[in-house]
Amino acid sequence: MKIFRKIKELKTHLRPLQYSGKQIGFVPTMGYLHRGHLSLIEASVKENDITVISIFVNPTQFGPNEDLASYPRDEKRDIELAEEVGAKVAFIPTPEEMYDNALTTVKVEHLTQQLCGLSRPTHFDGVTTVVTKLFNIVHPDQAYFGEKDAQQAIVIEKMVKDLDMDVTINVCPIVREEDGLAMSSRNVYLSEQERKEATMLRKSLLEAKEQIDGGERDALLIKRNIIDRINNNTSGEVDYVEILNKETLEPIERIEGKTLIAMAVKFSKARLIDNILIE
Amino acid sequence: MKIFRKIKELKTHLRPLQYSGKQIGFVPTMGYLHRGHLSLIEASVKENDITVISIFVNPTQFGPNEDLASYPRDEKRDIELAEEVGAKVAFIPTPEEMYDNALTTVKVEHLTQQLCGLSRPTHFDGVTTVVTKLFNIVHPDQAYFGEKDAQQAIVIEKMVKDLDMDVTINVCPIVREEDGLAMSSRNVYLSEQERKEATMLRKSLLEAKEQIDGGERDALLIKRNIIDRINNNTSGEVDYVEILNKETLEPIERIEGKTLIAMAVKFSKARLIDNILIE
Structure with missing residues (x-):
């Protein structure tokens, strides 16, 4: 090279x-x-x-x-x-x-x-x-x-x-660790405990997808669920959880069309991001 | 074509x-x-x-x-x-x-x-x-x-x-009319009277160059002369006359090095610009 x-x-x-x-x-x-x-x-x-x-x-x-x-x-x-x-x-x-x-x-x-x-x-x-x-x-x-x-x-x-x-x-596509955490150069900043908690980012996004697949369309409710899951199961601080139109990045109230659910969570030394695209 | x-x-x-x-x-x-x-x-x-x-x-x-x-x-x-x-x-x-x-x-x-x-x-x-x-x-x-x-x-x-x-x-290089006015698509906006007056832009810049060639180094004095010439000989309104370092476009007080004298003058329907580079 x-x-x-x-x-x-x-x-x-x-x-x-x-x-x-x-x-x-x-x-x-x-x-x-x-x-x-x-x-x-x-x-x-x-x-x-x-x-x-x-x-x-x-x-x-x-x-x-x-x-x-x-x-x-x-x-x-x-x-x-x-x-x-x-x-x-x-x-x-x-x-x-x-x-x-x-x-x-x-x-x-x-x-x-x-x-x-x-x-x-x-x-x-x-x-x-x-x-x-x-x-x-x-x-x-x-x-x-x-x-x-x-x-x-x-x-x-x-x-x-x-x-x-x-x-x-x-x-x-996002490449993930076996337990679902999105690969990031910043993952090395996480303590052992935080590393375990950080799997909750992906888990909460998959749960949101399940809710939507099950018929839920209320973006605020889904967003609140994700935030609760992060707050209740990690020491991280939610920077944002947003549900948006994938093209315009405008927040939406009802799930329809290509939707992006994106999040950022701050741990003590690492700010992690993750997202899921709902077609 | x-x-x-x-x-x-x-x-x-x-x-x-x-x-x-x-x-x-x-x-x-x-x-x-x-x-x-x-x-x-x-x-x-x-x-x-x-x-x-x-x-x-x-x-x-x-x-x-x-x-x-x-x-x-x-x-x-x-x-x-x-x-x-x-x-x-x-x-x-x-x-x-x-x-x-x-x-x-x-x-x-x-x-x-x-x-x-x-x-x-x-x-x-x-x-x-x-x-x-x-x-x-x-x-x-x-x-x-x-x-x-x-x-x-x-x-x-x-x-x-x-x-x-x-x-x-x-x-x-700037291309000029025979009487020195810099070519501009906006020159068509000038009234007959303004068109005559507008030659003063170039004239005042050439006079400034003469002063500098003659040894004058005070940028403020040269600038004031240019403004006076425009004000006294045209109906135009001076937008700016500036004497600057050619590279940084910083205004200078004493003429030295590559110097740009630049001006903009507003006539009733046309804002004209001109400049001269002093080496």
Whole structure:
């Protein structure tokens, strides 16, 4: 696997390949790869000639009191894992390489103002700006994102459409631990006790789905059940539980059409997210 | 010349040409072409295999009380003129084609908050967003902008650098009428009397340059002279006269290094801008 740390050198490597007709798949990551990331890389390897990954803990998507400094990193292991599943190029820039007195921001309104955008008000501007930069550097034909960050995927799809970017966005299913916990680099922050409690996120979402499959349509009632289950069975603090139209991310009162149930729960050192899509 | 009104059709036309190695030059315009625009097209034709122009009166760069509705248009003449000087492709979209429920904005901070950004606070967000879209649609190797919109050129150069876009920005000299007035589509708004008075913009800038060449270094004094000349010799109202560091657009007190003197003057129906670069 080839490793690049400079924007210019990566561009110089990729452009001739692209002009010779190679199809490029791209998986942007913040590193500390788990099976969720690897499933994205595998999907890209299957569908493209060359898979590029980026490993960049992007400072601009962290708030001032968030876990930027302590975010887990293991570059050597990341490179080995990505290479094993077939990635051919890794881009690992420094923050200085990415943001040299930068003044430019890409912002998606509305879709970013709720859910994670409420407790992380500058988060999505950081995401959309860095993803625009990465797309402009890599020029991928296809890019791969995880369904776990459902709001992020919806925001990026909107950005790509609004700005006429030439890239197909693929959103891949959540990869879970055996007990149902969604894979996350932040799971390492959990204490042993919290790790057990955290399975309640997935459980409460599955129970909600069962209720809906059983005919329940009252979104407020379903939401309240989920919150109760989390509060009664974990030490975590609910940041949000929302039931939304999947396209517009508008909260809904009655379940109909494509519905997203999304949640964020704060444990002592880790804020976990999970979601379920109801068709 | 080929004319496209749909984003997808233009992309479908251009991509194979680009993959076959053709160099694309791009001149974005709001139409009503004058010799200033034509000089940009000519520069592009000279330096590229294929020159694409866009004609789009971009609503998002007009403020609520500005001249969007009355902005002069003459598509047929624009197409003839552009073809005469060698443009091969024109992209002429509708606002609906460009902004279909769009929520995404590209914003350059700081450089956009002064000069024209003061009296037109949303103007540059409109410019940077539409130029990003146009660059993503056309994928030009080189793009051409006029020095008349000095702040716009500086903002776009910064955006291209910050977002790692693969395009070289060329800023071409201001084209003027015989009496020195900078070419502008908005000059048609001037009354006969105003048209005469408007030559004072250029004259006052040349006088400032003379003063500086003669050794004057006090920016405030030079600025005051320019304002006095405009006020005493025209019916126009000075929107701003600023003397700035050319790179940072910071106002300066003493003239040194690359200096930009920029002005905007409002006549009854036309707001005119002009500038001079002092090396």
